Amino acid sequence: MKVISVMKVRQSLGQILDEVNLKSETFILERAGKPIAKIIPMNSEGPQGNLSLNLKALRDLKGLNPQSERSSDPSEWLDKERGEWE
The missing domain is CATH 3.40.1620.10 (YefM-like domain)
Incomplete structure (x- = not known):
């Protein structure tokens, strides 16, 4: 802000x-x-705007979003992410 x-x-x-x-x-x-x-x-009008953005982020994080590349094979995606952390 x-x-x-x-x-x-x-x-x-x-x-x-x-x-x-x-x-x-x-x-x-x-x-x-x-x-x-x-x-x-x-897009941040009222509590619903922020809530929907947060829910989308959670779905992406958990691999539940069908458009997310993570939804295909979580263990493969997790290995890839861990490799980038190191």
């Missing part, structure tokens, strides 16, 4: 929106040193 002044937002709105959209960055806007607004990515 980044804190940024309203004046800075006026000067570089495009860049800030790119960071929010592409990097899922969150910004707190300040005026006179006081927070007045927050810019957050659309």
Whole structure:
């Protein structure tokens, strides 16, 4: 989470929106040193957005996601991952 002044937002709105959209960055806007607004990515709206992202990450980690390369043979994938750790 980044804190940024309203004046800075006026000067570089495009860049800030790119960071929010592409990097899922969150910004707190300040005026006179006081927070007045927050810019957050659309996919993190409310608790459901974060929950679905977390569930997808868990499925990928456990190899339960059909699109995950890990779902084919967990022991093969685990051996490959362990080899990269060393």
